[in-house]
Amino acid sequence: MTTTEPPAPRPTAPETRVAKIPAPPPRPAKRRTGGVLNVFSHGMLVLWAFMVVLPLLWAVMTSFKSDRAIFSSPWALPDTLHFGNWARAWTEANMSGYFLNTVVVVGCSLVGTLVLGSMAAYVLARFDFPGNRLIYYLFVGGMSFPIMLALVPLFFVVNNMGLLNTIHGLILVYIAYSLPFTVFFLTAFFRTLPSSVAEAAFVDGASHSRTFFQIMLPMAKPGLISVGIFNFLGQWNQYMLPTVLNTDPDKRVLTQGLVQLAVSQGYKGDWSGLFAGLVMAMLPVLAAYIVFQRQVVQGLTAGALK
Secondary structure (H helix, E strand, C coil): CCCCCCCCCCCCCCCCCCCCCCCCCCCCCCCHHHHHHHHHHHHHHHHHHHHHHHHHHHHHHCCCCHHHHHHCCCCCCCCCCCCCHHHHHHHHCHHHCCCCCCHHHHHHHHHHHHHHHHHHHHHHHHEEECCCHHHHHHCCCCCCCHHHHHHHHHHHHHHCCCCCCCCCHHHHHHHHHHHHHHHHHHHHHHHHHHHHHHHHHHHCCCCCCHHHHHHHHHHHHHHHHHHHHHHHHHHHHHHHHHHHHHCCCCHHHHHHHHHHHHHHHHHCCCCCHHHHHHHHHHHHHHHHHHHHHHHHHHHHCCCCCC
């Protein structure tokens, strides 16, 4: 009788222990400071827009009301649009003449400021010569000089030159008044433009003047538009300089005309005509900013985005 021995047990492979990876600690909840800050900033922007837009809309709305409706229901919409207020301010208050004088003065001075300021800024930004920094800091110092301190000597200088109570004399003063900021702004802008383009133009035989007017000046278009808008706002709303240097009633600019309109219409009780003249002076500034607002932002951020 045969007995079968049970088979020997097979050696089992050693158990492989899998190391347990400890679970990462729970992340702390993110603070929602960014959301709170966005809500606060947007709320402040909405409040600021409301504070700016509401007076403008109220002035436009009031310019189409009658004098009785202005005092009886100042916040109500006009029952009928009184376009005669605008016609009366344009003709009887001589707003047409003031407007034309302002367009001539601001237009000529703006062109002169941009041409002279861009040429000076290009030279200061691109060329090294003895006295470069001194001239630049003189322009920068001109921005910090209060115009009120220069009124009396400026009056005598303009009078001795025979330019008192003249349109071209006021244009020259506006150009001199706006040049420091223009040179300061455009000098920093021309430094951000690539110099390789100008060097390639010189290699091709272009002169300095041709390189500036045909190559560098078109490249500086965003900066020119930005500084042009700022100069336009400052020159259009300028009141102190024309009051001192331009006392001829036939050559008054729009700011002087508004003051005269406020005095005369206040005595007459023609408040609707006064608001119509105010809106006339306000519309060109709003239109210029609305049309060129994108170029203004591009000009201000061009140097930072290089």
